[in-house]
Amino acid sequence: MSDTYDLVVIGGGSGGVRAARMSAQLGAKVAIVEEYRYGGTCVIRGCVPKKLFVYASRFPDLFDVAPSFGWQVDASFDWQTLLANKDKEIARLEKIYETLLDGSGVTLFHDRATITGPNSVSLKSGGTLEARHILVATGGSPFKPAIEGAELGITSNEAFHLETLPKTILVEGGGYIAVEFATIFSGLGVDTTLVYRGDRILRGFDHDIREGLESALHERGVRLRYGYHISKLEKDGEGVCVSFSHGEEATFGAVMFATGRHPNTDDLGLEAAGVDRDQTGAIVVDAYSRSSCPSIYAVGDVTGRAALTPVAIREGAAFAQTVFNNTPTTVPYDLIPTAVFSEPEIGTVGLSEERAAERYRSIDVYLTRFRPMINTLSGRQDKMMLKLITETATGRVLGCHIMGPGAGEMIQLVAIPMGMNATKADFDHAIAVHPTAAEELVTLKAPSYRVVDGEKVAA
Structure with missing residues (x-):
């Protein structure tokens, strides 16, 4: 079986969904293929659930100042309630994404897609989709370092689904995700340590921001360990024994890696279409998101540009304008506002x-x-x-x-x-x-x- 489309989008995250919807509204016949859940990293296991966890972690601060405003608070926290309500909200948003796509006339596939040529995509369940244009919007994934026992650690993906909240946790990393989860866990009562191989968190940010957050984390009881990293993990009863690069060892209830993300480009069949990738695996694109194969484009984290949801959405919209509205459109990368939802x-x-x-x-x-x-x-x-x-x-x-x-x-x-x-x-x-x-x-x-x-x- 083979169906023909003007555009086949691989990946149902923010960038892919925006490109698919806009292209369909501009008159293109569009199909979108997503193997996991529509909404992508941001909605399913990124920005949205993280912000919900951030809200949960901030209540102790409000309780702390409440007495000075005349309130007496006797509160307790239930992790399972937070998880259940988070899952309910994510399911609601996922349904909205699918409804918006369907309402725009986009054909949805819950499947795994592989590129088999410049204008063809095969589905794992069987069948082939032919397309004048293919857009890769498969995003990125957190990775674990290549160390012994790495499977004992979690990433941000698993952090949203922990069955129980650990009493202690070690977070490795110094970027957005590391400091956000360090403050989330700390705010929820977890004894938290952050280890980073660099000399200060949030590399690339203004020095006053970096110093200010470092001081605030110390005041909140988060321990910061700079200049070394995890070299090995071993099971230790109910916890995880961590060996550090300096030779020290310590046991934690959980270990989280927040050491970066890599683009989801493996086993996509990009080689079959002659699509170039850089040393990180990201798809190389021009200012209009076009790859080395003229019929294949890419937007979002999979390109290794600015790994932020609003940027992926703008890239998806620019793609639709360029390809289906005869209006070549680029995205300005020189002035991107961003927020870190630390505390x-x-x-x-x-x-x-x-x-x-x-x-x-x-x-x-x-x-x-x-x-x-x-x-x-x-x-x-x-x-x-x-x-x-x-x-x-x-x-x-x-x-x-x-x-x-x-x-x-x-x-x-x-x-x-x-x-x-x-x-x-x-x-x-x-x-x-x-x-x-x-x-x-x-x-x-x-x-x-x-x-x-x-x-x-x-x-």
């Missing part, structure tokens, strides 16, 4: 101070730290931080970095004026909303300091 939360867009100082001869840095208002009636000393980086000569805002409650929400709005090349004067022109933390972004009067030719000087 405290982080929002960032644009250049870090270090990157700005490398690109511009002189920059001004505006920096403020203060206690969030919710903590002022209690003894909590957690600090919020807001930082603006501007070019001295023009006043153009080059970067914004926020750490504290609502940082992710704020950074989305900051990204809009920054995308319009707003200056510090434009920010100053806005009237503050009081009392809010965000008002600090428009009331910062003078630079905290200036960086000229890489040297910090008085402003």
